[in-house]
Amino acid sequence: AEAPAAKPAAAAAAVSQPAPRASPAVQQPKEAKWTRPAVPEIKVEPQVTQWAEQSLELARSLKAKGSLRQACEAWRQILVVAPGRTECFEGLAEVSMDCGRYQEALDYWCQAMAVRGPSVGVLTALGKASHALRDYPAALMLYNRAMELALAKDKSDPCTGLQVLIAKTLYLNGSQDAAIQLYTNVLQKDESNDAALLEYAKAYVDRQRPSEALRILLRVLVHTPNDKTARELISQITMADQGLSTLYGELGDAASSGPALAFMATLIKDYGAVEESVAIYYKALEASPHMTTYALNLVHTLEVCNRYQEALDLSVKFCLEQKDMRIGGHYSNAEVAALLEGVSDASELRYRFATRADAHPGLEQTCVWQPNLGAVVRTRSHTSPLPGANKSTALPSPAASAPAASEQKLPPYSADELDLLALHFTVVKILYVVGALGLIPGIIAKIEPARRGWDMHLTTIRNEHAYYCCVAQLFASIPHPLPELNKVIYMAGDSHALSSAWQLINRKGHHTVLVPKLVTGLKCWHLRPESVFFPKNNFYNVMASIPEGAEVVFLFGEIDCREGILRAVEKGRYKDVEEGISATIGYYLTGLASLKRSKNLQIFVQPVAPVLNETREVVKVFNRILKEMVTADAASFTFLDFFPKLLTPDQTSLHPDFEMDGTHMSPKYVRLIEESLNALP
Numbered sequence: 001a002e003a004p005a006a007k008p009a010a011a012a013a014a015v016s017q018p019a020p021r022a023s024p025a026v027q028q029p030k031e032a033k034w035t036r037p038a039v040p041e042i043k044v045e046p047q048v049t050q051w052a053e054q055s056l057e058l059a060r061s062l063k064a065k066g067s068l069r070q071a072c073e074a075w076r077q078i079l080v081v082a083p084g085r086t087e088c089f090e091g092l093a094e095v096s097m098d099c100g101r102y103q104e105a106l107d108y109w110c111q112a113m114a115v116r117g118p119s120v121g122v123l124t125a126l127g128k129a130s131h132a133l134r135d136y137p138a139a140l141m142l143y144n145r146a147m148e149l150a151l152a153k154d155k156s157d158p159c160t161g162l163q164v165l166i167a168k169t170l171y172l173n174g175s176q177d178a179a180i181q182l183y184t185n186v187l188q189k190d191e192s193n194d195a196a197l198l199e200y201a202k203a204y205v206d207r208q209r210p211s212e213a214l215r216i217l218l219r220v221l222v223h224t225p226n227d228k229t230a231r232e233l234i235s236q237i238t239m240a241d242q243g244l245s246t247l248y249g250e251l252g253d254a255a256s257s258g259p260a261l262a263f264m265a266t267l268i269k270d271y272g273a274v275e276e277s278v279a280i281y282y283k284a285l286e287a288s289p290h291m292t293t294y295a296l297n298l299v300h301t302l303e304v305c306n307r308y309q310e311a312l313d314l315s316v317k318f319c320l321e322q323k324d325m326r327i328g329g330h331y332s333n334a335e336v337a338a339l340l341e342g343v344s345d346a347s348e349l350r351y352r353f354a355t356r357a358d359a360h361p362g363l364e365q366t367c368v369w370q371p372n373l374g375a376v377v378r379t380r381s382h383t384s385p386l387p388g389a390n391k392s393t394a395l396p397s398p399a400a401s402a403p404a405a406s407e408q409k410l411p412p413y414s415a416d417e418l419d420l421l422a423l424h425f426t427v428v429k430i431l432y433v434v435g436a437l438g439l440i441p442g443i444i445a446k447i448e449p450a451r452r453g454w455d456m457h458l459t460t461i462r463n464e465h466a467y468y469c470c471v472a473q474l475f476a477s478i479p480h481p482l483p484e485l486n487k488v489i490y491m492a493g494d495s496h497a498l499s500s501a502w503q504l505i506n507r508k509g510h511h512t513v514l515v516p517k518l519v520t521g522l523k524c525w526h527l528r529p530e531s532v533f534f535p536k537n538n539f540y541n542v543m544a545s546i547p548e549g550a551e552v553v554f555l556f557g558e559i560d561c562r563e564g565i566l567r568a569v570e571k572g573r574y575k576d577v578e579e580g581i582s583a584t585i586g587y588y589l590t591g592l593a594s595l596k597r598s599k600n601l602q603i604f605v606q607p608v609a610p611v612l613n614e615t616r617e618v619v620k621v622f623n624r625i626l627k628e629m630v631t632a633d634a635a636s637f638t639f640l641d642f643f644p645k646l647l648t649p650d651q652t653s654l655h656p657d658f659e660m661d662g663t664h665m666s667p668k669y670v671r672l673i674e675e676s677l678n679a680l681p
Helices: 046-065 068-081 086-098 102-116 120-132 136-153 160-172 176-189 194-206 210-223 228-239 243-256 258-269 274-287 292-304 308-321 333-339 415-434 437-451 462-477 534-543 558-570 577-599 613-631 667-679
Strands: 365-370 374-379 488-493 504-507 510-518 551-555 602-605 637-639
Touching: 046 068, 046 086, 068 086, 068 558, 086 102, 086 120, 102 120, 120 136, 120 160, 136 160, 160 176, 160 194, 176 194, 194 210, 194 228, 210 228, 210 243, 228 243, 228 258, 228 274, 243 258, 243 274, 258 274, 258 292, 274 292, 274 534, 292 308, 292 415, 292 534, 308 333, 308 415, 333 415, 333 437, 365 437, 365 462, 374 437, 374 462, 415 437, 415 462, 415 510, 437 462, 504 667, 510 534, 534 577, 558 577, 558 613, 577 602, 577 613, 577 637, 613 637
Parallel strands: 488 510, 488 551, 551 602, 602 637
Antiparallel strands: 365 374, 504 510
8 A cells, every 4th residue: 555645754764774874075965864773782791691581581471470560670670781682672662552652662662673673573563653643654654664574575475464554544544445445455365354344344433334334343253252342333333323223133133132132231331331231131131031140230230320220120020020940949039029029119218217107117127247157137126146156158358369179168059049149139239229228137038048158259249249248247237217317428439338328427416317329340440531331331320319519428449459550550551559549549530520510519538448458558558649639629629537547556457446347347437427527617
């Protein structure tokens, strides 16, 4: 393909042939050409060579393990004493490219080429970096030079990869017809070339031809079912006007297949098409009404949409239609459905307040958590000793590794039984979030004998089990009878929002109830503008349910500290933990500022809970920077500065008063919320 005429950029000029050296007596040309400098031969001592080889092997090992930050440090150290090691430049360039530092990647590739000279691989990498920097003329020149070298080595080489890269650049540089012709040429020779198919599909999307685009993307999924670009494009098409109809039309007979529909629903959910995912899951369940996993996934997707009553209605309907399904020899779906019969609105006050004349009788029951046993359901007037504790239900830290296989106590249930148990766990979680407290004890009484004594945290339903156990442990701490109050503060957070749920505080002489606004699995990182991951949808759907002008305490960030920030630093995205934390909090506060503007909320920001031993030091740094950034925008937010009180006097461990399950804090910590709010002017 012919590249448009353009002045070569610095990176592109690097491939020019070296110009002859001019003698001192000859006048230099007006436009000097770049020449690849001659690399002087450096005499290296044998021990230095040996050290460099050992260090390169270490860097390779670190790269293979994903410890890219440490690998980069090793490569830089090697270059100090062995500047001609191109493997170091190439490794640094690849990490920079993956982290979006394209100019830095370009510089490293140029240094690699200055040492080694032009090669197909280096020229292609330079082209990709130039493309990412939107220097399309340079990218085209570099790709064409790479193709020339490839053909010089092997005239029969079709260079399909380079042709696709050239076409991508031509397309973005305005030569769309030429690009499409190149894709066509590639596909005529190799009709299963996924890279060309993806770009062809993008062209169809740009031309408002979604059916043709979907047809191609579904072909790509057959070859590479986990291709992120294909999945995101399918999700975008499905979210467009008439997108579902287009999808069903392209699926053909598969549009009535439960497994095919469930696969598509899961696929598009991860890329933000949650409402469309709900619609497809309904069709999947209609096609295969006995599939518990479809019902469970549909319930979870309805949670993302903040459609809790619909999720409960669906759960009851499934339990009624599949009434004979059982959890081992313990209980059946029919028994669960009977406990929820007639519950058309779980948020009705009769399920929450025992002082009402029509109060649900379940409010006279409570759940008491017995360590190493589980939840014990009893009437509130019952004072006899609790059963003996002989079965472990301890929940280890999420950061802890699994025990040895010989020590694991896996439940004797099939995959379908586990999914059914997860559905029942989720019903308990939903009832707790919406405040239907009177409906919870009866279901826990059914579930507990089937759950006790098994290492559920080692199964596919560990997340549902963790939420269930959290609710069961928190239940007895809810004040009883809970008074009907007009004053509320909303607690918006991940699972840590459950600890304060339905607790009472005295807000400057007025009793105030803390109402949970749960956003499952949200990281602050998910709030960045380019994110499409479904927890972001969940966040904004939940926020939409908060009244305008309300008081809201936000308590996100623990998941970022546990897994997101450290992983990003190791991948080389940030130079250190502090930079990663600052960027993450920036996304968090930008999202909150937008909410403040749109809903006039009074926003309080709570410190991240320092429960996990493994991440406490990161949490300390996170909370220090969070306090600094929140305080710097005092007009928008107020920081609840009680983090030191969550720790022991030496600031090394979680204070014993606030210990609960090793993951969440005890509800006792709400007294610190009360103190902080009352200390404000």
